Every structure is written in structure tokens, then in C-alpha cells.
Amino acid sequence: MHISEGIVSLPILAGCGVVAAAGTAVGLRKLDQEHIIETALLSSAFFVASLIHIPIGPGSVHLVLSGLVGLLLGWASVPAIATALFLQALLFGYGGLTVLGVNIVVMALPAVAVYYLFGPMVRGRGRFRMIGSFGAGATAVFLSTILMALALIGTDSSFLVTAKLLLLSQLPLMLIEGVITLFVISFLARVQPDLLDYSTSPT
Amino acid sequence: MADRYPLIFLVWACLAILFLPAESQAHRVLVFAYLDQGEIVVKASFSRNRPVAHGRVTATLADGTPIFQGKTDAKGELRFPRPDIPAGERLVITVNGGPGHQGRWVMTPEDLGFAIRDSMSAPGPQPRPGPPLIKEEGQQVETIETIVNRAVAREVAPLKAMMARHMETGPSWRNIIGGIGWIVGLAGLWSALSRRKKERKNEP
Numbered sequence: 365m366h367i368s369e370g371i372v373s374l375p376i377l378a379g380c381g382v383v384a385a386a387g388t389a390v391g392l393r394k395l396d397q398e399h400i401i402e403t404a405l406l407s408s409a410f411f412v413a414s415l416i417h418i419p420i421g422p423g424s425v426h427l428v429l430s431g432l433v434g435l436l437l438g439w440a441s442v443p444a445i446a447t448a449l450f451l452q453a454l455l456f457g458y459g460g461l462t463v464l465g466v467n468i469v470v471m472a473l474p475a476v477a478v479y480y481l482f483g484p485m486v487r488g489r490g491r492f493r494m495i496g497s498f499g500a501g502a503t504a505v506f507l508s509t510i511l512m513a514l515a516l517i518g519t520d521s522s523f524l525v526t527a528k529l530l531l532l533s534q535l536p537l538m539l540i541e542g543v544i545t546l547f548v549i550s551f552l553a554r555v556q557p558d559l560l561d562y563s564t565s566p567t
Numbered sequence: 568m569a570d571r572y573p574l575i576f577l578v579w580a581c582l583a584i585l586f587l588p589a590e591s592q593a594h595r596v597l598v599f600a601y602l603d604q605g606e607i608v609v610k611a612s613f614s615r616n617r618p619v620a621h622g623r624v625t626a627t628l629a630d631g632t633p634i635f636q637g638k639t640d641a642k643g644e645l646r647f648p649r650p651d652i653p654a655g656e657r658l659v660i661t662v663n664g665g666p667g668h669q670g671r672w673v674m675t676p677e678d679l680g681f682a683i684r685d686s687m688s689a690p691g692p693q694p695r696p697g698p699p700l701i702k703e704e705g706q707q708v709e710t711i712e713t714i715v716n717r718a719v720a721r722e723v724a725p726l727k728a729m730m731a732r733h734m735e736t737g738p739s740w741r742n743i744i745g746g747i748g749w750i751v752g753l754a755g756l757w758s759a760l761s762r763r764k765k766e767r768k769n770e771p
Contacts, residue, residue, distance in 0.1 A: 367667040368595055397761045404754030408747045415738065451749055455742040457595055516666055526666045533665075 365414075365428055365508060365534075366452070366467055367515060369460035376515055381465030384446065387472060391442035399440060402559065406433045407444035411451060414458065418540060425537040431504030432545045434475025435486055435497070436559065441475040442468070466515050474507035486549055486560065493553060494546055501545030502538040509534045596622070596670030600660045601727045602649060602680050604720055609645040611662040611670065618643025619664040626650065629657045629673075649679060680716075 372380075395403060406429075413427040433441045446468045452458040459467045478500040485496025513527035552559050596619055600609045607626070611619035624645050626635040634652060639645045639662065652658060658674040 366595065368669040370661075370671065371667060371669050392757075395757075397758060397765065400754050400758045400761070404750050407754075408750050411746050411750060412743060415743065447750060447753060448746075451746040455746050456738040459595075512667055530666050 365426075365471065365512070366449075366459035367463050367470065367512065369462050372463055372466050372515055373517075376517070377462065377466060380469040380515065384442075384465040384468035384472070387439075387442040387468070387476070388446050391439045391444075391446075394438070395440040395443065399437070403437055403440050403444045406437055406441070407448045409433070410445055411448035414452060414456075425534075425540065427544065428471065428505060428508070428537070428541060429544070430471050430475040430508065431478050431501035431541055432548055434478045434504055435483065435500050435545070435549065437475075438479045438483070439476055441479070442472040445472040445475060470508050470511045470515060473511065474504040477507055478504045494550065497546040497549035498542040500542075502542035505534055505538045505541050506531075596662050596664040596668050598660060598662045598670040598672040599730065600672045600674055600678075602674075602678060603646075603727075604717075605649055606646045607649055607658075607660075607674070607679075609639065609647075609660055609662065609672075611639055611643045611645075611664065613664065613668075619662055622665075623663040625661045625663075627659050627661070628652060629659060634658065652679075 410429050410433055413429040416427045418425055418427070430441070430445065433444055437444055446464075449459065449467050449471065450461075450464060453461050453464055453467075481503065482496040482500035485492045486500065487493075488496065509530045510527060513523055513530055516526050517523050549560070596611055596613060598609065598611050600607055602608075609624055611622050611624070613619060618641070619639055620641045620643060622639045622643065624635075624637045624639060625633065626647075627633050634650045635647055637645050637647055650658070655676055657676070658679060659671060660674065661669060661671040663669050
């Protein structure tokens with residue numbers, strides 16, 4: 365999911381940098397003191413999730429958890445994901461500092477989108493909550509894939525070819541993320557429903 | 568029935584995943600290149616020893632002048648003859664492992680073996696011409712340079728392989744725990760700052 369350095373064109377790098385900075389600023393403004401620990405926890409989860417590889421066929425996919433982070437944090441997911449991506453670039457060499465803005469846009473904007481798209485369903489009960497949780501996890505990966513293909517416009521292949529290739533390879537991840545988000549939300553709703561409160565009262 | 572939905576989803580998803588095509592989706596492409604008996608050897612892998620199979624390899628000069636193009640094999644390797652590039656130039660090897668995934672390795676003139684060759688051809692006290700060092704049957708003559716190069720290559724080969732393996736390891740526990748520590752620290756800092764801001768606002 366991380367775009368490497370030296371691929372994306374300069375206008376896209378600059379544009380995404382501005383959008384990422386604006387999104388992070390909005391997220392920090394909306395992040396109140398009561399939710400800082402929750403945000404740090406989910407940022408840490410996002411940070412280590414990329415290290416969990418799930419073997420599928422000849423290759424493997426790694427977790428992202430952007431749907432889960434988005435559902436639970438709303439706009440605060442942007443600084444949470446930005447911090448994790450910054451540290452991943454710095455400590456693991458994933459992505460890179462010059463493409464940090466692009467990777468933030470690719471992974472954090474879908475998280476905010478699923479908060480608005482599926483938040484109301486997750487706040488519901490029973491079947492709606494389950495469908496909403498699964499949909500949020502899967503849709504966040506789907507939207508990230510589309511944004512990634514858009515960011516790669518101007519490289520070797522066309523948008524459609526890149527998007528098709530990426531969608532095909534990310535399809536297993538969409539299902540896995542959907543299932544994991546469904547389980548985590550169902551579990552939290554049962555044992556710690558307070559954690560879902562961020563969704564009901566966005567700051 | 569509602570309690571069973573997660574289980575139904577899990578079983579369905581597992582079955583679906585088993586029958587889906589999947590490509591290796593890793594974070595970065597690790598590239599390592601070295602000179603081996605007149606050939607450039609390129610090894611490319613994703614994290615954790617998964618080779619970049621059929622990845623596009625381009626070799627350029629530092630200014631972007633294209634020199635060579637090729638593809639890695641199923642093991643993520645490619646060999647091509649050392650190109651004849653101007654002395655002192657670096658060779659930039661880039662491997663594309665799929666959409667958004669790319670890595671590179673820069674070979675210095677020393678890596679390319681040019682520095683040794685140049686220093687040997689540099690002006691200086693010329694050795695006295697004498698009979699060839701080794702003369703085999705069939706009049707094949709080996710120079711000192713060839714013998715030394717072969718011996719050095721044989722000695723250095725395990726080191727190169729070890730370096731290639733070292734490049735392929737994933738993040739260390741120290742980095743993982745350190746990263747989490749940074750997040751906790753930043754959260755604490757943000758918490759302290761926002762609390763101070765709140766207190767100032769509440770001051771009469």
C-alpha cells in the first residue's frame with residue numbers, strides 16, 4: 365500500500381503534501397484531550413499492522429486497518445495515520461519521506477470517508493452494525509486503491525491499467541480488512557461501547 | 568442468529584480468499600547489485616525474502632541516460648554484462664516491482680571495478696617486461712590481473728551473498744518498539760499541550 369520514492373510526479377507530490385497538511389491540521393483541531401489516548405492506541409495499531417503479513421497463495425498481503433481507525437476516530441484518524449506513516453518511513457523505510465504526503469492522502473482520506481459513509485450504520489444495532497463494519501474495512505482499502513492509481517497517473521501505465529492491477533491484487537485485503545473490522549467493532553460494541561462514542565459525537 | 572454473522576462472514580471470506588488471485592504486496596523493493604566476473608548481478612526482493620519476480624530493471628547513469636533494460640527471473644535475479652560507461656560514472660540500478668513499488672541501488676566506480684582497472688593503468692614505474700607468469704598447454708596466458716581478480720571474486724562471493732541476505736531482513740524489534748514509544752510520547756506531549764491550552768482558556 366505504500367508508494368515508493370521516485371515514482372510520483374512533482375505536481376502530485378506537492379498537491380498531496382498540501383492536502384495531507386490541511387487534513388492533519390483539521391484532524392488535530394478536532395482531536396480533544398479525552399480522545400488522545402484512543403488516538404495514540406489506534407495510531408500504534410496502524411503502525412504495527414503493516415508488519416502482519418497474511419500469506420495468500422504465492423504471495424501475501426499486510427494489514428492496513430485504515431477502515432477501523434477511520435470508524436473510531438473520524439477526522440482524528442488523519443494525524444493518527446500520518447504519525448504512523450511518518451514513523452514507518454523513518455524506522456522501516458516503507459514509502460519514504462518525500463512521498464509521505466501522497467501516502468497520507470492515499471490511506472487517511474478513505475478513513476475519513478468511511479467514517480461518514482458507514483458511521484451511521486455502525487452506530488446502529490445488529491445486522492446494520494455488522495454490514496457497516498465490514499463495509500468500512502473493505503471500502504477503505506478500495507478507496508485507497510483508487511487514490512493510489514490516481515497518484516500513479518503519469519507513470520508507466522494508464523490509470524485504468526494500474527487501477528485494474530491494483531484492485532485485483534488488493535481484493536483479498538479488502539475481504540480481510542472487512543472481516544477484521546467487523547470482529548473488532550462487534551467486540552468493542554459488546555465489551556467497551558464507550559470506545560464507539562467518538563463516532564456519535566465528532567468533535 | 569445475529570451472533571453467528573461474524574462466523575459466517577469469516578468462513579465466507581476465508582473461502583473467497585483461497586480462490587482469489589494474489590500478488591505479492593509488500594512495502595518496498597530491496598535492491599542489491601554487485602560485479603561478478605565481468606557481469607552485473609542484480610538481486611531484488613520485497614521484505615522477508617520474497618523475490619521480485621519479473622520486475623523491470625533499468626540501469627542508467629546518474630544523469631538518467633539509459634544504459635540497460637531487462638527483467639528479473641522468478642528468483643528476482645538478473646545478470647548482464649558490465650556496460651562500458653565513462654570512467655568515474657555511477658550506475659543507478661532501478662527495479663520496479665509493480666504499481667507504486669520501486670527500489671534502487673547505486674554502483675560506484677569502485678563497485679564496477681573501474682577504479683582498480685584505472686589505478687592499474689595509471690602512469691607510474693612500469694614493470695620490466697618478462698615472460699608470462701603462467702603458460703598452459705595451448706599457449707593460454709593468464710596475467711596477474713586475471714588471477715588476482717578471480718581469487719578476490721572467489722573470496723568475496725560469500726560476503727556479497729551475506730550482504731544480500733542482510734538487506735532482505737524486515738524491521739527489527741528495536742524499531743517496532745521504538746516507533747510505538749514515539750507515538751506514546753507524542754500523544755503525551757499533545758495531551759500536555761492541550762491541557763495547558765484549556766487551563767489558560769479557563770483562567771479568569
